[in-house]
Amino acid sequence: MRAKTSAALNRSELEEELRAIGRRRYHDRHPFHELLHNGQLGRGQVQAWALNRFYYQRSIPKKDAALISRADSAELRRVWRQRLADHDGDEPGHGGIARWLNLCAAVGLERRKVESLDGLLPATRFAVDAYVHFVREKSLLEAVASSLTELFAPDIIADRMRGMLAHYDFVSNEAMAYFDRRLTEAPRDVDFALEWVLERAETVEQQESVLDALRFKCDVLWAQLDALYHAYVDPGHIPPGAFAPQDESTDRPRRYR
Numbered sequence: 001m002r003a004k005t006s007a008a009l010n011r012s013e014l015e016e017e018l019r020a021i022g023r024r025r026y027h028d029r030h031p032f033h034e035l036l037h038n039g040q041l042g043r044g045q046v047q048a049w050a051l052n053r054f055y056y057q058r059s060i061p062k063k064d065a066a067l068i069s070r071a072d073s074a075e076l077r078r079v080w081r082q083r084l085a086d087h088d089g090d091e092p093g094h095g096g097i098a099r100w101l102n103l104c105a106a107v108g109l110e111r112r113k114v115e116s117l118d119g120l121l122p123a124t125r126f127a128v129d130a131y132v133h134f135v136r137e138k139s140l141l142e143a144v145a146s147s148l149t150e151l152f153a154p155d156i157i158a159d160r161m162r163g164m165l166a167h168y169d170f171v172s173n174e175a176m177a178y179f180d181r182r183l184t185e186a187p188r189d190v191d192f193a194l195e196w197v198l199e200r201a202e203t204v205e206q207q208e209s210v211l212d213a214l215r216f217k218c219d220v221l222w223a224q225l226d227a228l229y230h231a232y233v234d235p236g237h238i239p240p241g242a243f244a245p246q247d248e249s250t251d252r253p254r255r256y257r
């Protein structure tokens with residue numbers, strides 16, 4: 001990391017620092033994703049992933065609404081509200097959250113069970129809530145910067161779609177519709193957010209805050225996968241009250257290392 005006293009970076013240097021954080025800390029490097037994408041999880045473990053990630057999906061529009069509520073600029077609000085429309089849809093049964101629930105149904109989860117949040121891992125809740133609080137409480141520049149993990153999302157989403165379709169017979173193209181949409185939504189969203197941040201992060205202090213915001217967000221994503229790994233892979237300590245897989249997946253070795 002740069003010394004606090006160094007001079008401010010120019011735009012392309014700042015962009016490179018942001019991308020370097022992704023290369024080191026983004027959740028594509030997490031072993032849980034490796035197992036998920038390579039077909040090495042049982043159905044129950046995939047269910048645990050889908051059920052927990054529903055809480056992230058459900059919370060994203062809340063954090064986007066929080067960001068909009070803090071923006072003085074009509075342009076920022078106008079662009080950002082597309083994210084609400086993408087996730088919530090314009091009518092019931094449409095939008096990203098509905099598509100996520102379809103994915104949950106495809107892997108064998110009951111919709112009402114998922115929506116109840118019954119069985120959520122405690123660490124999922126803490127990590128996701130921390131993201132919403134961060135966006136409510138930090139500077140607007142940090143709030144926008146924390147969304148920049150989406151710079152790195154299209155590659156991992158494409159890998160995930162390929163891997164899950166190839167390896168799990170309970171995953172269909174229809175079930176992957178959520179991710180298919182994100183392949184176009186994420187680049188559009190992040191192009192705007194990156195430009196917005198590069199334009200405004202001028203001082204060393206602002207630039208440090210933006211880089212820290214991205215590190216924080218990588219931690220939010222990483223912590224969710226650590227919790228899944230600990231509970232459902234190795235050592236397999238499922239916290240009291242958390243989702244307990246009921247099916248064949250217990251035939252598979254619980255330990256992968």
Ligand SMILES: O=C(O)c1cc(C(=O)O)c2c(n1)C(=O)C(=O)c1cc(C(=O)O)[nH]c1-2
Nearest residue numbers: 060146147148149150152153156157182221
């Ligand atoms: O599948 C993924 O790996 C992945 C990662 C991320 C991300 O990098 O935060 C998001 C999403 N998906 C996603 O679907 C999504 O809607 C989303 C919104 C945001 C955000 O911070 O505003 N990140 C992500």
